[in-house]
Amino acid sequence: MAILKVNDLKVYFPIKAGIFNRTVDHVKAVDGVSFSIEQGKTYGLVGESGSGKTTTGRAVIGLESIYSGKVMFNGKDITNFGRKNSALRKDVQMIFQDPYSSLNPRKRILDIIAEPLRNFENLSMQEEKKRVQSLLEIVGLSPESILKYPHEFSGGQRQRIGIARAIAVRPKLIIADEPVSALDVSVQAQVLNFMQDIQKELNLTYLFISHDLGIVKHMCDDIAIMYKGRYVEQGTTADIFNNPQHIYTKRLVSAIPDINPRNREKQYHFRQEVQREYANSYNDYFDSEGLAYGLQPISDTHLVALPERG
Amino acid sequence: MEVNNTNLANQIQDPTKSPSGLKILWKEIVRDKLALVSLILLTLITVFVYGIAFVLDQDEIVRVDLFAIHEPPSEEFILGTDYGGRDIFGQLIIGTRNSLSIGFLVTAISGIFGIAFGLIAGYFGGYTDNAMMRVLDFFQVLPFTMLVIVFVSIVPNYTILAFSIIMAAFNWMGIARLIRSKALQEKELDYVQASKTLGTSHTKIIFREVMPNISSLIIVTMTLNLAANIGIESGLSFLGFGFPESTPSLGTLLSYATNPQTLEYRWWIWVPAAILILVMMLMVRNVGEALRRATDARQRRG
Numbered sequence: 001m002a003i004l005k006v007n008d009l010k011v012y013f014p015i016k017a018g019i020f021n022r023t024v025d026h027v028k029a030v031d032g033v034s035f036s037i038e039q040g041k042t043y044g045l046v047g048e049s050g051s052g053k054t055t056t057g058r059a060v061i062g063l064e065s066i067y068s069g070k071v072m073f074n075g076k077d078i079t080n081f082g083r084k085n086s087a088l089r090k091d092v093q094m095i096f097q098d099p100y101s102s103l104n105p106r107k108r109i110l111d112i113i114a115e116p117l118r119n120f121e122n123l124s125m126q127e128e129k130k131r132v133q134s135l136l137e138i139v140g141l142s143p144e145s146i147l148k149y150p151h152e153f154s155g156g157q158r159q160r161i162g163i164a165r166a167i168a169v170r171p172k173l174i175i176a177d178e179p180v181s182a183l184d185v186s187v188q189a190q191v192l193n194f195m196q197d198i199q200k201e202l203n204l205t206y207l208f209i210s211h212d213l214g215i216v217k218h219m220c221d222d223i224a225i226m227y228k229g230r231y232v233e234q235g236t237t238a239d240i241f242n243n244p245q246h247i248y249t250k251r252l253v254s255a256i257p258d259i260n261p262r263n264r265e266k267q268y269h270f271r272q273e274v275q276r277e278y279a280n281s282y283n284d285y286f287d288s289e290g291l292a293y294g295l296q297p298i299s300d301t302h303l304v305a306l307p308e309r310g
Numbered sequence: 311m312e313v314n315n316t317n318l319a320n321q322i323q324d325p326t327k328s329p330s331g332l333k334i335l336w337k338e339i340v341r342d343k344l345a346l347v348s349l350i351l352l353t354l355i356t357v358f359v360y361g362i363a364f365v366l367d368q369d370e371i372v373r374v375d376l377f378a379i380h381e382p383p384s385e386e387f388i389l390g391t392d393y394g395g396r397d398i399f400g401q402l403i404i405g406t407r408n409s410l411s412i413g414f415l416v417t418a419i420s421g422i423f424g425i426a427f428g429l430i431a432g433y434f435g436g437y438t439d440n441a442m443m444r445v446l447d448f449f450q451v452l453p454f455t456m457l458v459i460v461f462v463s464i465v466p467n468y469t470i471l472a473f474s475i476i477m478a479a480f481n482w483m484g485i486a487r488l489i490r491s492k493a494l495q496e497k498e499l500d501y502v503q504a505s506k507t508l509g510t511s512h513t514k515i516i517f518r519e520v521m522p523n524i525s526s527l528i529i530v531t532m533t534l535n536l537a538a539n540i541g542i543e544s545g546l547s548f549l550g551f552g553f554p555e556s557t558p559s560l561g562t563l564l565s566y567a568t569n570p571q572t573l574e575y576r577w578w579i580w581v582p583a584a585i586l587i588l589v590m591m592l593m594v595r596n597v598g599e600a601l602r603r604a605t606d607a608r609q610r611r612g
Contacts, residue, residue, distance in 0.1 A: 093507065096500045104501040120509060
């Protein structure tokens with residue numbers, strides 16, 4: 001059974017205007033998104049800036065209020081569950097994008113990592129300290145650093161502190177919102193491999209939000225491509241990378257750089273061709289408002305947003 | 311440049327200390343000689359005034375002595391006497407103590423209330439913020455002096471605490487507004503969002519997460535408010551709505567100067583009080599300004 005099931009999720013932000021501050025329209029940040037994730041898998045959510053991928057993640061964990069749709073976790077409805085059900089809250093944790101602002105600068109590492117422990121588990125000071133130290137060891141930091149402050153760590157170390165905090169209460173699902181986009185490439189690999197290691201160890205499920213296709217290919221079992229709040233294509237990693245159907249996906253995949261200089265010429269022509277196809281068939285793939293159509297299945301795992309054909 | 315280098319070296323040598331917060335405030339005061347001297351003098355005056363006032367007998371000082379009216383400064387009366395033959399020096403000390411106590415109390419009461427109000431309004435935002443800010447607006451349009459005068463005259467038991475509470479009731483809006491604007495900024499940061507996803511309660515987030523991060527702003531505003539609040543009591547006493555003559559205050563001493571005779575010929579009655587008010591307010595302000603500079607890295611000297 002799927003651990004997380006999202007059904008027709010919509011997150012709208014009101015546009016207010018006029019002297020009475022009435023809601024005149026909505027920004028449709030997420031407009032009818034459905035997916036499900038199996039236990040122990042990694043589900044990738046890819047899209048350009050403003051495509052609604054972060055909003056989707058934040059809505060699942062309850063940081064954005066949901067306009068309509070349903071979020072089911074382990075078969076229970078957690079739509080807009082807020083802080084009512086702490087048992088569920090404990091099972092879903094989040095890794096934030098910016099390791100500089102996601103740690104309170106006034107708190108010691110001990111207090112930062114122990115925050116979820118204090119909220120969900122009654123531990124004595126000694127037990128708590130031990131747990132924090134073992135968590136620091138898991139993420140590869142020295143257990144002596146519990147009395148330091150966040151600014152004494154580098155970006156990569158801070159992100160690992162954020163991860164330690166997220167896995168402290170042994171959640172089942174972790175929403176990773178661009179966990180490595182603020183880090184430089186050498187550290188990215190370190191953090192990503194580490195995330196995969198603890199995934200195996202703790203049987204974690206990831207909802208992995210990113211705009212970097214290379215990382216997504218490396219990390220994810222299933223991938224969804226988002227554009228303007230809607231899905232354009234969804235499938236396994238192989239489906240998306242080897243057999244992209246939607247023109248937007250094709251464009252994205254063709255944009256992945258190839259490090260082999262012999263292929264430079266070929267890549268260039270390929271991109272030109274995709275660009276031409278994109279320009280020519282834009283109207284076939286997007287409706288009059290420039291939004292993607294509803295998803296049509298083309299195989300068991302592969303869904304593409306295509307107009308319904310007669 | 312050299313100054314910056316030594317600071318940097320200090321920070322590197324002592325990595326366990328957080329360079330933010332109280333330490334920066336303290337460094338800025340030490341760097342600004344005027345503020346440092348002000349702080350020392352202010353501490354001395356406070357200790358001196360509270361120490362001597364503890365020994366002095368207030369009933370003895372305010373007793374009318376018709377044989378010693380308008381005595382100029384002498385060995386018996388260091389600063390002379392007023393029209394009731396009362397010792398000016400004793401009145402000055404006790405008056406300063408009262409003014410200082412009221413200043414501290416008003417700052418503390420209005421500060422605590424204003425900070426809590428601003429934090430809650432800013433953190434929750436939306437409708438809560440809107441409703442709370444309209445209440446605040448209502449308080450802000452009330453004529454402050456008039457209302458204080460009315461309240462002061464209907465309060466049966468006229469003590470320092472009662473006076474301070476009345477003053478504070480009309481004095482918390484400024485700080486509340488300031489703290490709210492900062493809280494609005496702060497709550498958008500990821501660490502607050504993270505605390506929410508980790509299941510921390512709103513109260514805990516507001517007072518344990520957000521408040522420590524704006525503590526330097528709180529300290530600065532409270533200090534600058536203190537300077538203003540010390541003057542408020544004197545102002546009302548001067549107008550005749552402060553404490554009765556049986557309770558000496560700096561404002562009462564000043565108001566004797568409304569008599570032309572006293573103003574021209576008996577300087578010892580009002581000049582010391584005037585100087586003391588001026589000096590105290592200036593010194594608190596100097597310290598406050600140094601603290602305010604410390605919160606803005608571009609203006610820092612230390």
